Amino acid sequence: MLRIINTWSEATAELRRICQRTDNEDTLQEEGKVRQVLQAVKQEGDRALLHYTEQFDRQILQASELRISGSQLDAAYQQVSKDLLDAIRVAKQNIEAFHRQRIPKSWVQFGDDEVVLGKRYTPVERAGIYVPGGRAAYPSTVLMNAIPAAVAGVERIVMVTPPGSESSLHPAVLVAAQEAGIQEIYRVGGAQAIAALAYGTETIPQVDVITGPGNIYVTLAKKLVYGRVGIDSLAGPSEVLVIADETADPVHVAADLLAQAEHDPMAAAILIATSSQFAREVKEDLQRQLANHPRRLLTEKAIANYGLAVVVDSLEAAAQLSNEFAPEHLELEVKEPWALLENIRHAGAIFLGTSTPEAVGDYIAGPNHTLPTSGSARYASALGVETFIKHSSLIQYSSTALQKAANAIQALANAEGLHSHSESVRLRGQGKSTSESSHPDNQQQE
Structure with a gap:
C-alpha cells in the first residue's frame, strides 16, 4: 500500500525512481519491433496496416472498412445519453474558449531606414489525432486534441483509434469527434497508426503533426517518426503530486490519488504533507476507498509500485x-494556494485550492489535459494551439539599410569563410547590373 517517508534523502531517491520508471532495457527491445512496423507500413501501406490490425488487435478488416462511414457516425448519437452529450458540449465550449485566447498574432515592425521585421503565424495543413483505446474510452482526449487544432485553423484533421470487439468504436468517442469537427476517422491503432499518419497509405493521408497519448508502442513510434512530422510530446504514464496542509481533507486527497492511480498500473500518485498524522489518515482512507473500487487490482498495483507519501x-x-x-x-490543497504558487517552478498543470480536484482539468475546465510527464515539465508545456501553428520570420531591408549593415555582414561572412555570402552584399552596393555583357568574363571573351 501507500508508503510513508519522513527523510529527505529517501524522498528524493524515491521521487527520482518514480520519475524514471519508464527507463529500462525492455524499451530498447520494443523500439526494434516498432521500427519494423514503421518500415512495413511505409513500404506496404494499407496491406501492412491490415496485417498488424489482425495481429495486434485481433480484428480482420478490409481496406474499405478502415474509415468510419457517415452512417456509423450518425448512429453514434443514438447510442449516447443526453447527459453525456450535454457534458461533451459543455466541455467543448470551455476548451474552445480557453484555446481561442492562445492564438498567436502575426506582427510587423517598421524601423529606421525602411527596415521591416515581423513574424507570421500559419497553421499546419493536416493534423493527425491519436486516441487510445483498450482499458477505457476517452472522449475527453478527442476534445483536448482536436479542438486546439480546429481553433488554430488546421484544414484537415484526421483521427485514428484502435478498433474494439467486432471492429467497433465507442460511440462517445465518435460523438466527441464530430462535436469537435472531425469527420475523418480511421479504426487503426498502435505503432501502425502512427506510421500511417507519418508516411501516408492508400487510405490514410500523411499529416504534418501527430498528437495524442498512447501505450509504449505508440510513444516509441512517435519518437521515431519525429522529424518527418511534428509531434506534441512523448507522453509517459500519468502522475499527480498533491501538496497538502492541515486544511485539506484526507478523504478528498485519497480520492485524488486514486483518481490518478486508476489510469494505469504505472501511474504515479504522490502526496507531500506537512503532518505525519494527515499522511496516515490519507493512507487509511485510501484503503477504505479501494475496498469496492471497480478497477481495484490495477489501481492497487499503481499505488504499491508508484504511490508515495512524504512528510x-x-x-x-x-x-x-x-x-x-x-x-x-500538481494539486495545492493548502490554505493559501496562491502564496505557495510563488514557489512552484515546474508543473504541467496546477490545481489551486481544496475545491479543485484534478478531474476538473481532465474534463471540463478548458486548459488542455495533454501534459508533459516524467519530469519533462521542467522544459515542456501543455498541448495547445501553438502545437499546430508554425511561424515564419519576415525581413525586408531597403538599399540604404543594407549599405549601413554591409560592413558588419561582410565581416561575419568572411570570418566564416563564406565568400558568396559576402559577395551577395558587396555586389548590391555597386548598383544594378544592366546586362550579361558587363560581366568581366563576357568582356574577356569579346
Missing part, C-alpha cells in the same frame, strides 16, 4: 521536492 517540515520544502519531480499534475 516534510514546511510548505517551502514541499515545493522544493515538487520542483525536483516536476509533476504532470
Whole structure:
C-alpha cells in the first residue's frame, strides 16, 4: 500500500525512481519491433496496416472498412445519453474558449531606414489525432486534441483509434469527434497508426503533426517518426503530486490519488504533507476507498509500485521536492494556494485550492489535459494551439539599410569563410547590373 517517508534523502531517491520508471532495457527491445512496423507500413501501406490490425488487435478488416462511414457516425448519437452529450458540449465550449485566447498574432515592425521585421503565424495543413483505446474510452482526449487544432485553423484533421470487439468504436468517442469537427476517422491503432499518419497509405493521408497519448508502442513510434512530422510530446504514464496542509481533507486527497492511480498500473500518485498524522489518515482512507473500487487490482498495483507519501517540515520544502519531480499534475490543497504558487517552478498543470480536484482539468475546465510527464515539465508545456501553428520570420531591408549593415555582414561572412555570402552584399552596393555583357568574363571573351 501507500508508503510513508519522513527523510529527505529517501524522498528524493524515491521521487527520482518514480520519475524514471519508464527507463529500462525492455524499451530498447520494443523500439526494434516498432521500427519494423514503421518500415512495413511505409513500404506496404494499407496491406501492412491490415496485417498488424489482425495481429495486434485481433480484428480482420478490409481496406474499405478502415474509415468510419457517415452512417456509423450518425448512429453514434443514438447510442449516447443526453447527459453525456450535454457534458461533451459543455466541455467543448470551455476548451474552445480557453484555446481561442492562445492564438498567436502575426506582427510587423517598421524601423529606421525602411527596415521591416515581423513574424507570421500559419497553421499546419493536416493534423493527425491519436486516441487510445483498450482499458477505457476517452472522449475527453478527442476534445483536448482536436479542438486546439480546429481553433488554430488546421484544414484537415484526421483521427485514428484502435478498433474494439467486432471492429467497433465507442460511440462517445465518435460523438466527441464530430462535436469537435472531425469527420475523418480511421479504426487503426498502435505503432501502425502512427506510421500511417507519418508516411501516408492508400487510405490514410500523411499529416504534418501527430498528437495524442498512447501505450509504449505508440510513444516509441512517435519518437521515431519525429522529424518527418511534428509531434506534441512523448507522453509517459500519468502522475499527480498533491501538496497538502492541515486544511485539506484526507478523504478528498485519497480520492485524488486514486483518481490518478486508476489510469494505469504505472501511474504515479504522490502526496507531500506537512503532518505525519494527515499522511496516515490519507493512507487509511485510501484503503477504505479501494475496498469496492471497480478497477481495484490495477489501481492497487499503481499505488504499491508508484504511490508515495512524504512528510516534510514546511510548505517551502514541499515545493522544493515538487520542483525536483516536476509533476504532470500538481494539486495545492493548502490554505493559501496562491502564496505557495510563488514557489512552484515546474508543473504541467496546477490545481489551486481544496475545491479543485484534478478531474476538473481532465474534463471540463478548458486548459488542455495533454501534459508533459516524467519530469519533462521542467522544459515542456501543455498541448495547445501553438502545437499546430508554425511561424515564419519576415525581413525586408531597403538599399540604404543594407549599405549601413554591409560592413558588419561582410565581416561575419568572411570570418566564416563564406565568400558568396559576402559577395551577395558587396555586389548590391555597386548598383544594378544592366546586362550579361558587363560581366568581366563576357568582356574577356569579346
